[in-house]
Amino acid sequence: MDFDFTPYFEKYETLVKAVDTVFEQVQEKHPDCVKCEVECADCCHAVFDLTLIEALYINHKFNEKYQDKPEERSALIEEANKADRQAYKIKRQAFKDKEAGKSEDEIVRDLAKVRLRCPLLNTLERCDMYEYRPITCRLYGIPTAIGGQGHTCGKSGFREGEQYPTVNMDLIHQQLVSISQELIQEIGSKHVRMSDMLVPLSMSLITVYDDEYLGVADPEKTDAATEPEDKEK
Numbered sequence: 390m391d392f393d394f395t396p397y398f399e400k401y402e403t404l405v406k407a408v409d410t411v412f413e414q415v416q417e418k419h420p421d422c423v424k425c426e427v428e429c430a431d432c433c434h435a436v437f438d439l440t441l442i443e444a445l446y447i448n449h450k451f452n453e454k455y456q457d458k459p460e461e462r463s464a465l466i467e468e469a470n471k472a473d474r475q476a477y478k479i480k481r482q483a484f485k486d487k488e489a490g491k492s493e494d495e496i497v498r499d500l501a502k503v504r505l506r507c508p509l510l511n512t513l514e515r516c517d518m519y520e521y522r523p524i525t526c527r528l529y530g531i532p533t534a535i536g537g538q539g540h541t542c543g544k545s546g547f548r549e550g551e552q553y554p555t556v557n558m559d560l561i562h563q564q565l566v567s568i569s570q571e572l573i574q575e576i577g578s579k580h581v582r583m584s585d586m587l588v589p590l591s592m593s594l595i596t597v598y599d600d601e602y603l604g605v606a607d608p609e610k611t612d613a614a615t616e617p618e619d620k621e622k
Contacts (some may be wrong), residue, residue: 392605396443397572401442406566408527408556413439415531415554422553425530431544432529433510436479436503441569441586443523444593450521451594465517466595468508473591479503494538501540503548508591523590524561533558580604 416423439447455462483496509517516522532541532555539555541547569584583604588596600606 392576394449395570397442397568397575398446398449400568400571401446401565404561404568405524405527408524408561411554411556412528412531419531419547419553422540423530424544426548428514429544430514431542432526433507433514433516434504435507435529436476436500436505436527437523437525437588438587439523439525439593440565441502441584442565442572444571444588444596445598447521447523447535447590448593448596448598448599453579454518465508469591469594470506472505473589473595475505476589476591479505497538508594524565528556528558529540535559575607576603578604589599 394434396490416425451462451465455465479500483500486499487493506517511517516526530545531538531544532547532553534540534555547553551603568585569586573581573584580603596602
């Protein structure tokens with residue numbers, strides 16, 4: 390796509406820096422509670438989704454990093470496809486549970502127990518895209534809150550019932566959606582609700598974010614490209 394995403398990626402990176410600062414502050418204040426360390430991959434086995442700007446960003450960085458490494462890229466894409474199929478099954482089951490009358494709180498608790506290995510987690514138990522990892526990954530290990538419900542890593546030393554600095558993930562999500570909305574408006578996408586889209590990390594790696602996908606393809610060119618040739622010419 391002939392569009393410069395740089396300004397939007399920079400806005401996202403500014404938010405990432407702020408998030409990293411918050412993590413560092415909590416870690417400095419509660420060093421005995423934050424148990425994150427090299428090769429601890431607990432956060433790499435979870436079900437979570439990315440906003441549009443996050444998906445575009447990691448997709449761009451992934452393609453950039455592996456553009457000259459076709460074999461490694463193919464292997465990671467294969468892992469992403471496997472993870473995406475698993476994510477689909479998990480979400481399908483959650484949908485069925487909701488249709489059957491299960492409460493959202495119950496479904497969320499069930500999803501929190503699911504162990505879905507991230508396709509970017511390598512055999513050394515390290516992330517192949519660590520420097521570009523999503524915000525959810527960056528905050529895992531310190532207390533967060535979603536919809537008023539507190540969460541923290543099971544391996545951490547944070548104790549239930551005590552007061553700790555807690556990151557409001559809803560506010561961060563709003564900022565991510567806002568950046569996504571600005572981007573969608575700027576490119577003139579016909580998919581005006583795409584800024585609300587959430588996708589698994591696996592899908593963000595295998596998706597081709599071209600003009601057609603983003604809803605900015607020229608209809609005439611698209612029709613011409615798909616129109617069958619006149620055999621009588």
